[in-house]
Amino acid sequence: MSQRVPRWLAAPAIAGVALLLVYPTIYLVALALTKSSLAKPLNHFTGLDNFSGAFASPAFTPSLWKSTIFAVVVAVVTTLLGLAIAVLLRHRGGGFGVVGALFLLPLVTAPVLVGVAWKLLLAPVGGGFANLFKAIGLEGFNPLGSGVGAFVVLLVIHVWQWTPFATLIAFAALGVVRPELLESARIDGATPWRTFTTVTWPAIAPSIWVVVVLELVIGYKVFDVLVVITAGGPGFSTSLSPFVIYQTGLRGSFDMGTAAAQTLVFGVVVGAVATVVTALRARAVKADA
Amino acid sequence: MAFAPALAACGSEGSTTALSTTAPTGGRFDDVTLKLLVNQPHVTSFRDVLAPKWKDATGGILEVTAAPYDQLTSKQILDVQSGTGEFDVFDYFYFGLGDLVEAGALTDLTGWIDANGDKIGTSGYLKSIYDPYTLLDGKRYGLPYDGDVHILFYNAELFDRYKVAPPTTWDEYDDVAAKITTDAKGSAYGAIVSGQQVPMILGCSYINRLTGYGGNLLDANGKPELTSDASVAALNHLVKVSPAALPTPLQIGFDQANTAFLSGQGAMLDTWTDMALRAEDPTASKIAGKWGALSLPVGGANTTPRTALDAGFGLGISTATKNQDAASAFIAWATAAPQNLVVSSTPGAGIDPARGEVLDSDGYAKVVTKAIGPIREGLNGNPLVWPKTAGAPQLLQGLVDQIALAVNGTQTVQQSLENSQNQWDKALA
Numbered sequence: 001m002s003q004r005v006p007r008w009l010a011a012p013a014i015a016g017v018a019l020l021l022v023y024p025t026i027y028l029v030a031l032a033l034t035k036s037s038l039a040k041p042l043n044h045f046t047g048l049d050n051f052s053g054a055f056a057s058p059a060f061t062p063s064l065w066k067s068t069i070f071a072v073v074v075a076v077v078t079t080l081l082g083l084a085i086a087v088l089l090r091h092r093g094g095g096f097g098v099v100g101a102l103f104l105l106p107l108v109t110a111p112v113l114v115g116v117a118w119k120l121l122l123a124p125v126g127g128g129f130a131n132l133f134k135a136i137g138l139e140g141f142n143p144l145g146s147g148v149g150a151f152v153v154l155l156v157i158h159v160w161q162w163t164p165f166a167t168l169i170a171f172a173a174l175g176v177v178r179p180e181l182l183e184s185a186r187i188d189g190a191t192p193w194r195t196f197t198t199v200t201w202p203a204i205a206p207s208i209w210v211v212v213v214l215e216l217v218i219g220y221k222v223f224d225v226l227v228v229i230t231a232g233g234p235g236f237s238t239s240l241s242p243f244v245i246y247q248t249g250l251r252g253s254f255d256m257g258t259a260a261a262q263t264l265v266f267g268v269v270v271g272a273v274a275t276v277v278t279a280l281r282a283r284a285v286k287a288d289a
Numbered sequence: 290m291a292f293a294p295a296l297a298a299c300g301s302e303g304s305t306t307a308l309s310t311t312a313p314t315g316g317r318f319d320d321v322t323l324k325l326l327v328n329q330p331h332v333t334s335f336r337d338v339l340a341p342k343w344k345d346a347t348g349g350i351l352e353v354t355a356a357p358y359d360q361l362t363s364k365q366i367l368d369v370q371s372g373t374g375e376f377d378v379f380d381y382f383y384f385g386l387g388d389l390v391e392a393g394a395l396t397d398l399t400g401w402i403d404a405n406g407d408k409i410g411t412s413g414y415l416k417s418i419y420d421p422y423t424l425l426d427g428k429r430y431g432l433p434y435d436g437d438v439h440i441l442f443y444n445a446e447l448f449d450r451y452k453v454a455p456p457t458t459w460d461e462y463d464d465v466a467a468k469i470t471t472d473a474k475g476s477a478y479g480a481i482v483s484g485q486q487v488p489m490i491l492g493c494s495y496i497n498r499l500t501g502y503g504g505n506l507l508d509a510n511g512k513p514e515l516t517s518d519a520s521v522a523a524l525n526h527l528v529k530v531s532p533a534a535l536p537t538p539l540q541i542g543f544d545q546a547n548t549a550f551l552s553g554q555g556a557m558l559d560t561w562t563d564m565a566l567r568a569e570d571p572t573a574s575k576i577a578g579k580w581g582a583l584s585l586p587v588g589g590a591n592t593t594p595r596t597a598l599d600a601g602f603g604l605g606i607s608t609a610t611k612n613q614d615a616a617s618a619f620i621a622w623a624t625a626a627p628q629n630l631v632v633s634s635t636p637g638a639g640i641d642p643a644r645g646e647v648l649d650s651d652g653y654a655k656v657v658t659k660a661i662g663p664i665r666e667g668l669n670g671n672p673l674v675w676p677k678t679a680g681a682p683q684l685l686q687g688l689v690d691q692i693a694l695a696v697n698g699t700q701t702v703q704q705s706l707e708n709s710q711n712q713w714d715k716a717l718a
Contacts, residue, residue: 038366038392058690058708123545124536125478125554139475145537147697233486234539234697236690250363251686254388 031260038254050261059236059244060262064269066151067241071219071273074158078215081159082166083208087196089167090174100171107164115228118157122229147237150230154238157225162218166211173207174200209281216277220270241266306608307397310404312617319348321615326365327380328602329355330543331435334638335380338631339623346622349615358489358600362388362682365607369394374609377616379431383422383601384488386430387679395430396606401617402429409621413644421674422603422643431603432624433643438596438672439497439559439585440663442568446579447477447556455581459501459526459588462557466533469556480530481555483546484538486693488685491539492675493599495692497559498523500673503591507676513713515688516706522589524695524702531696539693551576559585561599562667565660566636573636582660584667596667598674642668680716687712 032050035043054060089100106114121128124142133141143149177200185195223242226232232239232247239247245266249259327335332355340351354376356364362385368376370392381389389395402411411419414433422433441462443455451469456462466479473479483490496506504519514520531538535545535555549555551567551574558564571577584594604620606613622628630647632640634656641664642648648668654661676684688709695705 038363038370040392124540125545125549140536142537142540144540147699231486233693234537235486235694235699237697237699247686251359251682254363254366255683 028260028263031256032264034257036255036257036260038250038256041256046257050257051265053255053258054248054261054265057244057248057258057262059232059239059247060241060265062236063239063241063244064266066239067220067266068269068273070151070155070158070222070240071216071270073155074162074219074222075212075216075277077155077159078163078166079170079208079212081163082168082211083170085163085167086170086174089171096168096171100167103167104164106161107168109161111161111224112228114157114161115225118153118225119229122153144230145234147234150234150238154222154226154230157229158219158222161225162215165218166215169207169211170204173204177203206281206285209285213274213277213281216274217270220273241269307399308401308606308613308617310400312401313614314405314408314621315347315618316614317348318612318615318618320350321348321612322350322352323378323612323615323619324352324354324376325378325380326354326356326361326368326376328361328382328639329357330639331355331380331602334632334635334640338635338638339628342628342631343619343622347615347618349619351619358382359487361385365389366392366394369607369609372609374607374611376607377610377612378619379605379607380434380602381431381605383598383603384675384677384681384685386422386425386603386677387681389605390425390428390430391679393608396608396610396613397428398423398430398432398606398617399428402432405621410625410644413626413646414624415643415645415648415668417668417670417672418598418601418643421598421677422601425677431605432620433601434604434624434629434640435600435602436641436643436648436668437561437599437601438641438664438667439493439599440562440596440660440667441557441559441583441585442550442564442660443558443581443583444550444553444556444576444579445581446553446576447473448581451556455583456557456586457583457594459498459586462586463526463530463533466530466557470533477554477556478533478535478549479556480534481541481546481549481558482527482530482534482538483541483543483558483560484527484693484696485542486539486689488675488682488689489600490542491689491692491696492685493597494538494559495523495527495689496597496599496673496675497585498526498588500595500597501586501591502526502588503593503595505673507717511717513710513717515710515713516703519589519591520706521702524692524706526588527692528696528698528702539696561639562641562657562660562664563633563639565657565664566634569656569658570636580659582663584663594663594666595670596672598672645669676717678717684713684716 030042035046122144143153181199185199221242222240226238226240226243230238232243245259245262248262249256325335332353336353343349343351362382365379415436418433418436423429423431447469451472453465453468456465469479483494485491499520502519502522504517505514508514535549546558550558553575568574568580569577585596587594604623606616610616624643626644626646629644630652632638633642633647633653642653647653648665657664691705691709694700695702
């Protein structure tokens, strides 16, 4: 016997979605279609002018590419490193332990503190690495002094900070692999690599692909560390999209209309890339099943 | 498209209120709390210097909130626009004046100042800063508080050690910088070039050179002239001096620049005049008694030193204040000569003279010692004024973005300046 669930029970959920998703989205679209500043939101309708303005910015279009490269690279590298560390921790036996907890330290440190610490380490005069560079014959070397160097530094710092997240999930995922299957593979003479690819990977693949998607999204959102360490420079070398949008909306003349247009475009780009990765995940998981 | 009219109707216009001509310029304000939103480097001047004096003088209480310099204007606008209205008095950047007025965040003080000019002592404000800091489209929105200009500081000990003379031209500056950096072999650098990519830092470094080469940001008709010969020379100088400067200019902000100069790591720094107080303070400086100061160098065909109003602050009254009487009395009192002298003479307060009687006083000359000559020359001269119309901060950010691309070698000097010129042409058309 089935019981009808009163429709009004859905009201809180509908209200929540309306308040937290629908209204902000409509407001964002409205900002993007109007001349809007911090002082005068929704001033007057301007059609697609803000989108033209967004792409006219010398920093914005390149930032979409840079953000995508940044997010894809960190997603791949953090996932691979995290998985490797998790496998080593599992191989060691026992739980996550003190070593595992130490691995988590970068993850639980406030991003601004991470930025300040690295900025001090990388200071070209008196910085923690300055003497190290001098000792190996690279006196005066400043990795933040060039565009490529600064971008790579941000990548390294982000990977350092977010690999523990991948490690944590991969470690948990490895816990679901049945020991008797691993034992059988070993008795059958399978190499460790073959055991990993044929026994372990199919079991953990769904979780690891989730890590890839999450790391991708986290990579797209990088902001705090960037602001502290490079502030988008030198030039626009490390001006990733969130930083450019922040500058458009909350610096200068507080052009919220153009910032909203940039946000929508950025959202489309992130959505497109995330859709591709999610499709790859579905295909890979299906193939492994 | 269909909802365009509805959206347009949602627009909120900034409104400006005018202060009554009868609002006080003094009086007792026992236990009245005035809330101030101020530039972070000015906290000491308000909290430690003025607050106790205000309490003694009027019985009133000052509650000081600091905002980082790069968020000051936005926080002031947001305070009013959001309806929070927490603050009574704003310590504002003069080049943010247009945005603040457009947002309806500042009270129109024109009538009040005109009616009370003698009591306020408006004739004492430095002519070089009074109008630039407070006047917009014929109306006054504040009183000048911090007369910010740059001069060139140098480390006399390093100059003696490497046998170089203080430079009066940018070419000489280059020679000095190169010699010290080369000879010091990493123990010191000939120049400190502040190049962090914000108008307050990289903008100042470029504009200091622009004035030196005899250029302007805008011509007499308000048209941008960013591709002038002087502008090209100024940016070329910034690009070419980088190898001899403390690494790496685009990463050098206030903290790095001041620390390097005060610790003796850098030989020359063009910066605000209050550096004189810091340099002479032995608790904060390793170069006390071993520094000198000059007017900014000149270059090209220009032989007359000229500084620029780099930053600079006024005190205005928030349109959201609920303590308008106390606020008007406070800004008149805080910008009066005795208070201006004491904050200008306090190390770490970050304030420079806004009044002629302070600039010309023996008391001020005594604390800034060797810097008094170039400070007086700068503030009594005809300093370059930055744009301050609505949208000016965005224009300045666009300019420093392009300058940074040239300094970083990503694009040519000419291309950077042409891009800036195009941007400014469109915005100011």
